[in-house]
Amino acid sequence: xxxxxxxxxxxxxxxxxxxxxxxxxxxxxxxxxxxxxxxxxxxxxxxxxxxxxxxxxxxxxxxxxxxxxxxxxxxxxxxxxxxxxxxxxxxxxxxxxxxxxxxxxxxxxxxxxxxxxxxxxxxxxxxxxxx
Numbered sequence: 001x002x003x004x005x006x007x008x009x010x011x012x013x014x015x016x017x018x019x020x021x022x023x024x025x026x027x028x029x030x031x032x033x034x035x036x037x038x039x040x041x042x043x044x045x046x047x048x049x050x051x052x053x054x055x056x057x058x059x060x061x062x063x064x065x066x067x068x069x070x071x072x073x074x075x076x077x078x079x080x081x082x083x084x085x086x087x088x089x090x091x092x093x094x095x096x097x098x099x100x101x102x103x104x105x106x107x108x109x110x111x112x113x114x115x116x117x118x119x120x121x122x123x124x125x126x127x128x129x130x131x
Contacts, residue, residue: 032081034081045096054101
């Protein structure tokens with residue numbers, strides 16, 4: 001009696017399928033890619049904020065940026081790259097806010113000084129034009 005033979009895949013097909021499956025599972029389990037761009041952007045934003053006096057003029061926002069950056073570094077060292085990226089992005093935004101707030105405070109101080117100088121000039125002019 002002639003029995004139909006079942007299709008048997010060559011061994012290399014089974015090995016290739018196993019390799020593809022293993023690679024797919026490994027990719028799902030891998031930590032991903034380190035957020036080097038986010039870390040660099042956050043670090044640059046913090047340096048920029050510091051250069052415009054954010055520590056003195058916007059300390060809450062500036063310290064929040066530094067704290068978030070420190071948390072990003074810890075997360076990246078632990079290969080929690082997605083968490084590190086989120087912390088780095090938060091640090092960048094906080095640093096930008098601190099820098100903008102510091103520049104606004106400085107601009108307000110300049111505007112106040114100009115107003116004071118103008119008032120003094122008006123007083124001086126009024127005093128000189130009196131008979």
